[in-house]
Amino acid sequence: MPKKFYPSLNLLKDREEKFFDRFISWALTIGRLVVILTEIIALSAFIYRFTLDRQLIDLHSQIKQKGIIVSFLKNKEDTYRDLQGRLSITSAFSDSANRKVKILEDIIGFAPSGMSFNRVDILENRISVDANFQFISSLKSFVDSLKTYQNVESISINKIDNRLSSAVITVNITADLKK
Structure with a gap:
């Protein structure tokens, strides 16, 4: 069976695309890509901000918890520091006393x-x-x-x-x- 022939009527002249038309088509395509990339970047920054906010909230809660622990242990820390101070003073007096005892022993030995x-x-x-x-x-x-x-x-x-x-x-x- 022979193919049916459908006549077509082209009312526009055959014309080549001009440089301006090609430039506009190219610019619109690139523009669309730039808009899509910008939206992707903006959306990823928006989502990343939520993760940063979540991390910030977690860090604040950790700081608050550790602050409570530090305030709970403050009295023990003060006691420890006081004891350290007393020990250092005692050590200084002990060293001085040991030196004096040695000198006294030496003088008696002379x-x-x-x-x-x-x-x-x-x-x-x-x-x-x-x-x-x-x-x-x-x-x-x-x-x-x-x-x-x-x-x-x-x-x-x-x-x-x-x-x-x-x-x-x-x-x-x-x-x-x-x-």
Whole structure:
């Protein structure tokens, strides 16, 4: 069977697309794509904002919870800090006391025969010794031992009293300690 022929009537002339028509068609296509991309970006930013808002709300609730915990533990923290302060003060006094005990032991160890202590004062940076010596050689030996002692910076003999009635030399010695 032969194909049926339908006549067509074209009232417009055959004409080529002009550059302006092609440019307009291209610009409209690109414009549509730009609008679609802009809407996609705007929509994704809008959705992302909701996720950020949710995270912000979660963080605020976590901060509030942790703030409650911190306020609950504040008294214990204050007690702990007070205890730490007391321990540091005690440690400082303990170190100072240990140093003074060591110095006292060393000074007593320097005592030669024929020497007796009347009084020994150990301050933070000074030692004061009141002692009785039976012999000058004992006094010289004790002073020489103090001069060579590593913790002593300088020595001064403040008072020497020779008591002939008891055959004793009473001496007051002051030594400055190194810091």
